Amino acid sequence: METRRIGSLTVSVVGLGCNNFGMRIDEDRTRAVVDAAIDAGITLFDTADVYGGTKSEEFLGRALGGRRDQVVVATKFGAPLSGEGSGGASPAYVKSACEASLRRLGTDRIDLYQLHFPDQNTPVDDTLGALDELVREGKVREVGCSNFTPAMIDAAGQSASEKNTVSFASVQNQLSLLERRHLHDLLDACQRNGLAVLPYFPLASGMLTGKYRRNEAPPEGTRLANVPAERRDRVFSDRNFDIVERLEKLAAERGHTLLELAMSWLAGLPSMGSVIAGATSPEQVRANAASVDWTLTADERAEVDAISAPEA
Ligand code: NAP
Numbered sequence: 642m643e644t645r646r647i648g649s650l651t652v653s654v655v656g657l658g659c660n661n662f663g664m665r666i667d668e669d670r671t672r673a674v675v676d677a678a679i680d681a682g683i684t685l686f687d688t689a690d691v692y693g694g695t696k697s698e699e700f701l702g703r704a705l706g707g708r709r710d711q712v713v714v715a716t717k718f719g720a721p722l723s724g725e726g727s728g729g730a731s732p733a734y735v736k737s738a739c740e741a742s743l744r745r746l747g748t749d750r751i752d753l754y755q756l757h758f759p760d761q762n763t764p765v766d767d768t769l770g771a772l773d774e775l776v777r778e779g780k781v782r783e784v785g786c787s788n789f790t791p792a793m794i795d796a797a798g799q800s801a802s803e804k805n806t807v808s809f810a811s812v813q814n815q816l817s818l819l820e821r822r823h824l825h826d827l828l829d830a831c832q833r834n835g836l837a838v839l840p841y842f843p844l845a846s847g848m849l850t851g852k853y854r855r856n857e858a859p860p861e862g863t864r865l866a867n868v869p870a871e872r873r874d875r876v877f878s879d880r881n882f883d884i885v886e887r888l889e890k891l892a893a894e895r896g897h898t899l900l901e902l903a904m905s906w907l908a909g910l911p912s913m914g915s916v917i918a919g920a921t922s923p924e925q926v927r928a929n930a931a932s933v934d935w936t937l938t939a940d941e942r943a944e945v946d947a948i949s950a951p952e953a
Pocket of ligand 1: 657658659660661665687688757787788813814840841842843844845846847848850852862863864865900917918919920921922924925926928929
């Protein structure tokens, strides 16, 4: 598996998103998914304190067990946790959230500690100051942000250089062939500030695997069979099916699958860190790990861009 850099960290170009753990899948199935990921060469595991009502971190920590040092563990803080934490990014909260995540993960350090959402009530200087202390204490190796606009990335970069604190090494934003608004502004901000990108919902919750078909009920047991109809209808729009069908045809003409196109297109973007697709089975993890071998030519990228261009 090809590797990429996130600050001082080295990660596999396909990572594993862990938000299904403790929510869609139980501890035994989580263990099977984690085992398959490690066997397939995946070394980045992305979770959050809030996933699975805090169960994701616990399941992941136990599933890794003695293999902890072979992998890179990324988690997040900042979302409110029912009964456990108010959320946000104030220095006091950052420190208490970090201790709680270390405990749940059963580890002595978090490799990549990410602010889940911007906190309008806390200046980024204060958050970076607290994260800097965690790095100096050895509890955190690198820090990242998530759901940040390009302007927020620039502001955080400026703060880190003025205050001489740790700076964000990554940004985790929604990004896929179905959701690519402001892509170039984001990549430019990453380039300027030296951040790696971790795209979330890289498969648009499974739409970009081709498992959902226009005018057909979603297959039983899948994610989009189990969400409120309103959310499903938003994903199952005519525009999305138009794009999916055209991309699937383009991929097939070149001997590839839609999954390979969705993952390889992301992997080939500048500043890409790791494509953190989620999975609910070992088979999915194996398919995802093997899906980034297609190096798209400039012409192929242009064709894909024309098909998947965001709405004006
Ligand atoms: P995703 O990667 O777009 O979709 C994952 C879903 O697609 C899986 O649960 C599975 O659905 C299906 N799938 C995956 N591989 C498949 C394959 N090979 N064949 C068929 N179906 C396949 O969405 P995601 O997991 O929600 O997002 C990825 C990660 O991003 C998360 O795990 C999380 O770590 C992170 N995330 C971050 C934020 C943030 O605000 N920072 C927000 C959301 C997610 P089924 O369940 O139907 O099997």
